Amino acid sequence: xxxxxxxxxxxxxxxxxxxxxxxxxxxxxxxxxxxxxxxxxxxxxxxxxxxxxxxxxxxxxxxxxxxxxxxxxxxxxxxxxxxxxxxxxxxxxxxxxxxxxxxxxxxxxxxxxxx
Amino acid sequence: xxxxxxxxxxxxxxxxxxxxxxxxxxxxxxxxxxxxxxxxxxxxxxxxxxxxxxxxxxxxxxxxxxxxxxxxxxxxxxxxxxxxxxxxxxxxxxxxxxxxxxxxxxxxxxx
Numbered sequence: 001x002x003x004x005x006x007x008x009x010x011x012x013x014x015x016x017x018x019x020x021x022x023x024x025x026x027x028x029x030x031x032x033x034x035x036x037x038x039x040x041x042x043x044x045x046x047x048x049x050x051x052x053x054x055x056x057x058x059x060x061x062x063x064x065x066x067x068x069x070x071x072x073x074x075x076x077x078x079x080x081x082x083x084x085x086x087x088x089x090x091x092x093x094x095x096x097x098x099x100x101x102x103x104x105x106x107x108x109x110x111x112x113x114x115x
Numbered sequence: 116x117x118x119x120x121x122x123x124x125x126x127x128x129x130x131x132x133x134x135x136x137x138x139x140x141x142x143x144x145x146x147x148x149x150x151x152x153x154x155x156x157x158x159x160x161x162x163x164x165x166x167x168x169x170x171x172x173x174x175x176x177x178x179x180x181x182x183x184x185x186x187x188x189x190x191x192x193x194x195x196x197x198x199x200x201x202x203x204x205x206x207x208x209x210x211x212x213x214x215x216x217x218x219x220x221x222x223x224x225x226x
Contacts, residue, residue, distance in 0.1 A: 004157075006157075033213075033214075035216075040124075040218065040219075041218055042119065042121075042203065042215075042216035042217050042218045042219060043158075043203070043205075043216040044216075045213055045214075048213060058213065088155075090157055090158070092157075102145075102146040102148075102163065102165060102207055103148065103160060103163055104148070104160075104205070104214055105160070106150075106157035106158050106159070107157050108156055108157045109155065109156065109157050111155070
């Protein structure tokens with residue numbers, strides 16, 4: 001079955017450490033996105049990429065970095081510069097043309113806790 | 116970023132009751148989406164709307180794309196316990212643009 005796989009599901013980090021969250025999709029989608037979700041808030045866009053080797057900052061990119069070396073993969077690194085990294089992170093993907101460009105498909109999420 | 120105002124923030128209803136929630140924006144959107152999220156999981160698409168005035172159903176769910184293109188509504192009829200979760204609206208300004216999300220409506224269904 002096609003879908004988006006995020007790993008790990010749960011991750012614990014000590015302050016000052018960088019961590020990388022994995023996101024892989026086999027939907028042949030061109031665009032991929034990373035969102036952050038905090039309790040009582042909507043999803044906020046961290047980074048997005050519409051094509052391999054290109055990505056743009058979203059509304060809350062500070063303290064995060066991404067890469068898009070393959071169409072299927074869009075890993076997110078939470079760096080030590082992110083002041084409040086404890087959150088639920090969601091990866092999503094979509095087509096960039098036609099009707100499918102107007103719909104996001106989400107992974108199951110990764111919960112990061114900083115100790 | 117764009118602000119989507121979603122209301123109500125939470126709802127507690129009896130099983131069998133109907134539910135209504137809405138989302139408003141100061142901007143005109145070309146697409147409105149409604150998602151449901153279970154605890155600890157990713158959002159799942161319920162309904163997608165692409166034209167002003169469009170009314171679309173998915174089982175007991177009905178959603179409408181507002182005429183002004185600045186709002187959207189989701190109705191759930193005859194609620195059941197498995198309807199429990201958080202419902203999000205999302206809007207897109209244009210194809211290829213980013214999506215903006217509401218703050219969510221938490222629904223609790225009392226058997």
